[in-house]
Amino acid sequence: MASPTGSDRLLRGAVRHTAGTTVALLVCSVAGAACSLAVPAVAGKTLDLLLRQHPDAGTWLAYAAVLLAAEVLLETASVLLTQLTNARATAWIRRRALSGLLRTAPHRASAHTGGDVAARLCVNATDSGTAPAALASSVSSVLAPAGALVALALIDPWLAAVFLAGLPLLLLLLRAFAHQSSDTVVRYQQAQGAIAARLAEALKGARTIAAADTVRREEERILAPLEDMTRHGTRMWLVHGRAVARSGVLLPLLTTAVVAVAGTRLASGELSVGELLAASRYAALAAGIGGIAAPLGTLVRARSAGRRTAELADLPQVSYGSTALPADGPGGLELRGVRVVRDGVPLLTEVTLAIDGGATVAVVGRSGAGKSTLAAVAGRLTDPDAGRVLLDGVDVDRLTHTELRGAIAYAFARPAFDGGAAATVRAAVAAGIGPGQGPVTAAEVRQAARAASADSFVRLLPHGYDTPLDDAPLSGGESQRLGLARAFIGSGRLLILDDAMSSLDTATERQVELALSTRMRPCTKLIVAHRVSTAARADRVVWLEAGRVRRYAPHRRLWEDPDYRAVFLAEASPPTGGAGAGAGAGAEGEAEVTVSSALPQPPAPAPGPAPVPAPVARASRSAERSAHNGPGAGE
Helix, strand or coil: CHHHHHHHHHHHHHHCCCCCHHHHHHHHHHHHHHHHHHHHHHHHHHHHHHHCCCCCHHHHHHHHHHHHHHHHHHHHHHHHHHHHHHHHHHHHHHHHHHHHHEEEEEEHHHHHHHHHHHHHHHHHHHHCCCCHHHHHHHHHHHHHHHHHHHHHHHHHHHHHHHHHHHHHHHHHHHHHHHHHHHHHHHHHHHHHHHHHHHHHHHHHHHHHHHHHCCCHHHHHHHHCCCCHHHHHHHHHHHHHHHHHHHHHHHHHHHHHHHHHHHHHHHCCCCCHHHHHHHHHHHHHHHHHHHHHHHHHHHHHHHHHHHHHHHHHHHCCCCCCCCCCCCCCCCCCCEEEEEEEEEEEEEEEEEEEEEEEEEEEEEECCCCCCHHHHHHHCCCCCCCCEEEEECCEEEEEHHHHHHHHHHEEEEECCCCCCCCHHHHHHHHHHHHHHHHHHHHCCCCHHHHHHHHCCCCCHHHCCCHHHHHHHHHHCCCCHHHHHCCCCCCHCCCEEEEECCCCCCCCHHHHHHHHHHHHCCCEEEECCEEECHHHHHHHHCCEEEEEEEEEEEEECCCCHHCCCCCHHHHHHHCCCCCCCCCCCCHHHHHHHHHHHHHHHHCCCCCCCCCCCCCCCCHHHHHHHHHHCCCCCEECCCC
16 A cells, blocks of 8 residues: 555645646635625625615625626636546546556566556546545635634624634544544445456456356455445445534534524624624534535545555656667677566576577476566566676666667567557557657568468458457467567567467467578577477577576487476476366376377487477477466466
8 A cells, every 4th residue: 555645745746737727726716705705794784775775775786796696607617627627637647657557567567456457547546636626625615614704703703702612623523524534435445446356357257257157156256345345335424424413413503603692782782684694694604614524525535545546656667778789789688697586486596698699599497487587587577686687788777768679579478459449450560660660561560470470360351451459359379470470570689479379379380480580580589488399499498497597508408308308298287186177188188198108208319400209299289279378477
């Protein structure tokens, strides 16, 4: 949870951003309060003149009418300005929170689930955005009662004294309301966010829920925080209701006491009828001090919501340097003593590698070995806790944002594309072009798609490359091929494929690997691999084990090690025991037996890339048919 200071800083920024409309609202509110204070005095004076049939009575009556009309117009303007200020402040807060989320390192952003982020950006940002207008409204909420109290004192000091006698009770009431509301609102918003997060998780796994027939259990899990939400929501309204009820008793009593004293003063000749009318109206306005509870409650909710929104806005941003890469560098990648620790768990430990420019290097290891973490560090999607990462001899954290992203391209197991009606297949591929690399031609898009074996299915779409993504139902393999095309078109010096071919069939994978070696512009390729075939066709293999580099050598040489061969056995083996152990027992069980029989027999040396043993290739294809979920979160 963000600190109150972070929340206050965010709200102050919203006030500065909406300074124009907030000041206009404040002026209208103050002017409206001034009109409200002037109306009783003018009305009382008019009444006295009318009772005496004074010739100026008509003029004062006109003054009263003008003040009433101005009060109505100013109130209307205040309502409009309030909505405008709320909208602008909410939009600014959302942009700040979204910017903080997108500019931080991915591992920090992933700590917030999609549903929780949606709740913070929608509900909490809306509540936070009410702060500037509530602040302006609170000024007028205090100004009118304070002015009315002064007016009572000017009419008769005894009237002001009567009202002041009950004011301490009202202030204690407001203080208790603010204190009790703050804690309740925070807990209510936390429960609200928990429900949103669980709902988003359930929607993401809708097919699994339907297949496992766990709908009722998921409903109970999603709505479990509803009990807390109901309890805190009920308490919140009870606090509000008690405050309203108590002020509803106290304020009329104060008003009645003031009017009673004024009536006594009228009977003794100390006040006129008009002054009695003005005093009764001023007593009601002074009693309006209880109206401060509304903007006060809004500010309490805004500050509580601001804490949740500020957590996103205050996420540490990735900083960039001012250095450029040397011209025409080969893309040599070097890691020196890299260490990465997350939540106290070491993911990479003292990793030192030197990859020659233009080489194709596969990264293999069991699930949780640190493969995806190594890929993220290499392309600076995350910074190591210790050590250095260099591209062509330059520390990647010293590069400018444009230089870094123009030199490194990524493809992932589950690529994400910009949605919306304007997002087409062509735009999805062209989005891979790095900053400062200029516009992309249609020929370049088709060339990248052909290299990724995507051109064949894209041309079958209703409008080819101009087909909107929303109208192009893509399979997992087709999405991966588009993701590869996007990476190919933007590849500069370093291309990183983080399990980006896991959903491709063997023939398509071979075509993509052939394109990587023949059609692609020269660059260094770092490929997180789960298949023997991918490792066999790489120049060298980084074998990770428990976050450390166990060996770095050609696949042919590593294959002589039974422990290395066991890595692919682990990838191809089905889970044993527990839920789902029996699923797919046919193909997956056969794969395990086949790989086991192949383990003692390393392939014979060959002059070209190491051949893939047929049993292991069959195991790899069998494993493709299993429910492969990619590398674990620990990678």
